[in-house]
Amino acid sequence: MADRKVAVVTGGARGIGRGCAHALAERGFDLVLVDLLAPEMARTKAELEAMGRACLTFEADVADHARAKEIAAAVEAEWGHCDVLVNNAGKSNPRTIMECPEEEFDRTIAINLKSCFNYIQAFVPLMRKVGGGRIVSMSSLNAHTGGVTSAVSKFAYASAKAGILGMTRALAKELGPDIAVNAVCPGVIETEIGNTLTRSRGAELAKKIALGRVGKPQDVARVVAFLAAEQPSFITGQHIVIDGFQWEI
Numbered sequence: 001m002a003d004r005k006v007a008v009v010t011g012g013a014r015g016i017g018r019g020c021a022h023a024l025a026e027r028g029f030d031l032v033l034v035d036l037l038a039p040e041m042a043r044t045k046a047e048l049e050a051m052g053r054a055c056l057t058f059e060a061d062v063a064d065h066a067r068a069k070e071i072a073a074a075v076e077a078e079w080g081h082c083d084v085l086v087n088n089a090g091k092s093n094p095r096t097i098m099e100c101p102e103e104e105f106d107r108t109i110a111i112n113l114k115s116c117f118n119y120i121q122a123f124v125p126l127m128r129k130v131g132g133g134r135i136v137s138m139s140s141l142n143a144h145t146g147g148v149t150s151a152v153s154k155f156a157y158a159s160a161k162a163g164i165l166g167m168t169r170a171l172a173k174e175l176g177p178d179i180a181v182n183a184v185c186p187g188v189i190e191t192e193i194g195n196t197l198t199r200s201r202g203a204e205l206a207k208k209i210a211l212g213r214v215g216k217p218q219d220v221a222r223v224v225a226f227l228a229a230e231q232p233s234f235i236t237g238q239h240i241v242i243d244g245f246q247w248e249i
């Protein structure tokens with residue numbers, strides 16, 4: 001067992017990823033953040049360091065397969081291994097199928113789904129160096145519902161997020177028993193992605209959520225930390241919906 005507990009969070013600069021980084025830092029993990037946004041990532045790094053944790057940051061596009069391998073090599077050189085990978089980076093892309101150019105579809109799949117392939121393939125060898133680890137990937141309620149009926153379709157995003165659920169089940173079998181692979185499916189969460197919806201329709205949405213409010217990044221981070229850090233000993237290949245039970249939208 002290595003002394004240092006290492007967690008990688010993609011898209012860790014802000015929003016849900018930042019929340020996950022904080023929750024894992026509270027549980028004694030040192031963090032590796034991967035994001036496109038250097039200034040936001042520097043802010044989050046400073047917050048984690050103020051909590052007494054170490055943090056490595058990498059400015060990168062998660063869709064870039066070769067870059068994921070480079071980052072894994074750098075983490076291995078610095079800290080030797082990895083215990084937890086949170087595939088959080090993602091971007092929603094409202095666009096109807098008839099208006100969606102091929103490259104936009106490819107890019108949405110690359111950011112939201114291929115990124116999971118990139119980082120799992122790069123970091124599993126570092127998990128195996130310490131006998132195994134935990135992977136949690138960020139799917140979405142959209143994978144189940146297809147999205148909000150009254151908003152512009154996010155069919156490409158929903159496709160990618162549903163793909164994560166299939167990948168999670170398949171890899172739970174392939175990578176077990178030493179690596180547990182799970183996913184979470186947030187509903188409406190107040191972040192940059194969620195904000196257009198929460199700002200314009202927050203009060204209206206809250207009425208349609210059983211728990212009477214939209215979610216916060218910490219609501220998702222707590223569940224990710226449970227799956228990643230509390231080491232539930234018999235849960236893999238599953239997803240947990242975190243939506244306050246959102247039945248009408």
Ligand SMILES: NC(=O)c1ccc[n+]([C@@H]2O[C@H](COP(=O)([O-])OP(=O)(O)OC[C@H]3O[C@@H](n4cnc5c(N)ncnc54)[C@H](O)[C@@H]3O)[C@@H](O)[C@H]2O)c1
Pocket residue numbers: 010011012013014015016017034035036037060061062063088089090091092111138139140141185186187188189190191192193194195
């Ligand atoms: N907020 C919601 O309502 C909601 C609901 C369901 C699922 N999600 C998912 O949760 C995850 C986090 O979203 P959020 O709401 O915190 O959004 P956010 O935009 O606040 O944060 C996303 C982070 O990912 C980073 N990122 C985006 N594309 C990237 C790329 N190509 N390479 C590297 N980094 C990249 C962004 O820079 C940002 O820091 C996403 O996968 C999103 O799809 C969010």
